[in-house]
Amino acid sequence: MTHRTHPAEADTDLLDPSRRELLKRGGLVVAFMWLGGASRVWGLADSARIDAGHPQFAPNAYVRIGNDGSVQLVMPSIEMGQGAYTGQATLLAEELDVGLDQITVEHAPANRKLYANPLLGEQATGGSTTIRYCWTTLRNAGAAARSMLVSAAAQRWKVDASQCTASRGLVTHAPTGRTLRYAELADAAAKLLPPDKAPLKDPSDFQLIGKPMRRVDTPGKVDGTLPFGIDIRVPGMKVATVQACPTLGGRVGAVDDTRARAIPGVLKVVKLDSAVAVIGEHFWAAKQGLEALDITWNRGANANFTTEQLFQDMAHASEHGTPIMGREVGHVDGVSGKAISATYQLPMLAHTTMEPLNTVVHVRPDACEIWVGTQVPARCVDVATKITGLPAERIMVHNQYMGGGFGRRLFEDSVEQAVAIAKQADYPVKVIWTREEDIAQDRYRPAYYDRISATLDGQGQPVAWTHRTTGASVMAVFAPGAMGKNGLDPDLVECAADLPYAIPNMRVDWVRHDMPAGVPVGWWRGVGPTHNVFVVESFVDELAHAAGKDPVAYRRDMLGDNPRARAVLELAVQKAGWGQGALPARHGRGIALAAPFGSYLCVVMDVEVSPQGEIRMKRAVAAVDCGTVINPNTVEAQIQGGLVFGWSAALYSGITLKGGAVEQRNFNDYRVLRLNETPPIEVYIVPSKEQPGGIGETGTVMAMPSLTNAIFAATGVRLRTLPIDTTALVQDKNALKAVMSAVSEPADIVGDVAAKARSLA
Amino acid sequence: MIVLTINGQETQVDVPDDMPLLWVLRDVIGLTGTKFGCGIAQCGACTVHLDGQAVRSCVLPVAGAVGKKVTTIEGVSGTDLGKKVQQAWLGIEVAQCGYCQTGQIMAATALLAQKPTPTDADIDTAMSGNLCRCGTYVRIRAAIKQAATGQMTLPQTIA
Amino acid sequence: MKIGRLIGRLVALILLVVIGFSAYALLTVRHSGDETATQPTVAGAPAELTTPQARGEYLTRAADCAACHTVPGGQAFAGGVAFKLPMGTIYSTNITADKDTGIGTWSDDEFVRAMHAGVNKEGQPLYPAFPYTSYTALSRDDILAIKAYLFSLPAIHAPARTNELSFPYNQRWAISLWNAAFLKKQRFQPEQGKSEAWNRGAYLATALGHCDECHTPRNAAFALKTGQALAGTELQGWKAYNITPDKDHGIGSWTDQELASYLSKGHAAGRGTASGPMGEVVENSLQYLTPSDISALVAYLREVKPQAGGISVPPAAATGSAPVASTAGLGEQLFVGACAGCHLDSGQGRQTDYASLTGTRSVRDPHATNLTQVILHGSQLHVSGQRIFMPSFGHAYTDAEIAALSNYVVSHFGGQQGTLSAAEVAQRR
């Protein structure tokens, strides 16, 4: 990573590193302590009622300015590490004309009417949509508020509003130099009607958008004061932990809790349909109690289910199932040329967010209060209503910072379970899943089985392309309404049907093959594109190789009229030094290009593969065009983090089932990438004035193919199944006998395939 | 009754000897800056200092902390070095979800206390036991270097 | 045809001897030695314990019956533990008082005979995986105390699993031949001139604790090589180390305190932590022995015949010292990632001494036998109310990675050249 030295003069809007100092000067504090909930208005249905009785200016669902000088911004999307709060606050603050150091942020209450994300049709954070859907909404909201404050000032001064300007929470009447603070205008502005439409700034006037602003949530994350859901403590609260039937879809049979109840600190054993929980004075008592339970499980229909079975079934379905058309262009049949085909396979995946799932619930006769970090607050209200029988307005969800989401917290299963547990206690209960439970009871990214083929013309370029994906639909579970008319789950063909390349004849379809009932599936960072871009970009590499062409040149030729894709390709290639100088033996450089989530990315990777098959990632260079950049700091972080997340999966992760139960237990056997395995990652941003694109998942999408293509360049071995089987990369099987921790000598025998690939590169 | 010295303060807790320090800190004393990530010493989220050494509190029976100085993230800013590391973390904007970061900071502080100018290999050795699912490793490395050298950098690469 | 006749006679003679020996074997198989001979003067349980049940519980632990007769996490003494032997798999039996599937109908004499002669209620020989070769030295009183204890526990209905042995090992009668050749049906005899503690230790170690069964090498017929008692051997994929007083290869350089701590707590600082089968012995058996019994064991081990051979013990100076330098590579990369969190990059153990690697014999074994077992399968030790554990890494790491990691540990902390290959790791999975 290259670092640009921090320019001191540009510092005015950046957060001073010392939190204490900020507190002193009333600077940016992320006051996200919903713990004070008791003192707040209870059972809030919408933001208007929040403001009742509070002398403050709340022109819309997102902005509240108090006459005490407080500027509170309400965040429709939740923060789980992706920088959503900073991004959303930047959009609001830009048009509101306040500094990020002058605001506090707060999560929106559960309320679909006010805060639904139109791109997801739900009050939900996910799919790399936050900035894309907020881009206009939040700037409009900020601009409307500002125009009302300015009007209030103009009225006070009896001047024309056009003579007034706003900056950093201060309205100035330029001709006279008079000023008024927003705090002094809040009451008056509250009496005005919001304008139909307030003008937005010209991008050239942006003060905050596009600058590497400091994140609004960092200080509390660095000194440990920022509470995550798991840190919530409410008076009288007890702690529970839970185990569901290890065989997915199984039920609880008999429970003998004699030994568990004898453990000091164990308070209660709660038996649910599919899980058993132990409530204790603290987590340790609960955990020990849970371990001491003698549970007989009714393992149900999946008792003999295995992942081998799943892949066999998918392979069969891919041949014999009924495909649903994703996209058809031209006619793929009857195109003549050199035909190439391949089969790819991707495993089930777990999320393993760093913060294990947890929920604090207090069920009372007349109300239910929930503290949880969730990507779907409104759905949490739904399940609580279902379980408690209370009306929705008696359910209060206090959304919390999340220690990672990655799609796991788009599902409310753990919240539903926690409410069911807490319903049986007359005190608040914090339910914490162990890491083992987190892995054993995830909502898994489904496995996929893809068959892909192409026909190459005389120049080796593809003139026909077919791609059939086989696998389960997550959308059918998450939002059945979003399924296409023909039964298509659009997620399954995202980035497969819409390639950045121009191919005259294409057919992309999907054979739906759901998991057996009881095996839950879910969104996983990068969703459809993470799966499809691996297949597509690996296969494009295969085609380039078959055509005897350089993978970069080959892609260039396929791009047609796609300037944004071309620009990221050229930038990444130039920064990575593609084709400049030969690489040592068993070193390789790989590339991947795609346009996921409304952004364009190209990643070039360098790897070394030892003769024993050991993979060392040496360097990654990413070029990204994500349209208008809100915060380049976040863009860089998300690309870096996304790549690491994807490499983890490519190298190590895969959930396997045996007897219907997940075989992996914890980080010892669900392995993820560590610091010493992570290469330097350079991120270059292509300046753009386009609509903002998504960024949270794009790095993950690019990780797998850029890595496996680089491995191909280093070894000549094409990896079509994830996670990577390193034994396939052993140069000489006998070399295994000599595996030593000592550094491996560079190989002197190089397969001609690898040599060819390298000479091309 | 077990007597612990946490962040310079004597604290009495009435818990079983074998209860891991992590849960004593979080559930009994209420110091929630120390996090739970795995419970088997594989992730480092629960890292605290025991007499200045980084330890995994999820597998440290509380009895093992008796008579030793326990420092948690809540107390680490009381030292110059701890402050410096936190400043670097802010300066580099390391945190994403932030959940692993308190453990990372504790591990980094213990490293810098032992090796004020660590090499890349030293950083690998000290920090590879701390997982970050958000993948902030590149910036963690940069922040440790910044804390060691005092040179301010802003992680930003724009073409 | 003189030669032909000579051969004929020789064959006849051999046949005669074989028939004679077989007859002897079959006739004596149910014989359990002189039951009227004087009982050993040492008793296996401390004098403070008076009721047969209490004595029986202590003895059952000292004899570690649970190790073989209780499936981990299963019901106590209900049998079903699998023993994978080169000739097939055999399963331990239910020794609860259940009348149908356990030993509920066994008389005192039948139970004593089983322990002394290695035959079941019907008089059929038992497989010598059951250490009757050691138990034969026990006193009748102690055996009956064990029975009293077992009968005081809940009877559990658990039918025996059928053994999976190939021919000829599935022929039980053959064991009687083996017994005739290798089983000395004799009660423990205190050795004159040795201290009372030594004799008590000997009774605990040989008759009850059956240390020999694991730590003494065996001959081709699978019988203990008594001349090399406790010199160390390998079984079930684990090395049982040399525990004779030899200074370089045994426990000669250990202090009494270190030995006592290892036996009773499963760990001695700078010496190692018990895991695998020895971990189970500490967990199920040794941790429950009284301190004086532990010292008796130590006294006994100090005075068995020293034997050279096996993994060498590091020189005292090396114990806990800085590890030798080694080259960075895959092994080190893996170690600092997944292992140093507990073991520390110095190998000294982070939050617990139990995790210290320095000074142990396991890290000085170029074949990394026990080391790979622990890495592949993890380790657990419930001792003095604590749970010491290491998760297994076999599932997520490749053979090559585990080989590299093991070789790194052996070179870095043991100063040895690790020679483990990925292929060997594959065999040990």
Ligand code: FES
């Ligand atoms: S929680 Fe302690 S290391 Fe993961």
Ligand code: FES
């Ligand atoms: S910042 Fe999220 S796990 Fe590290």
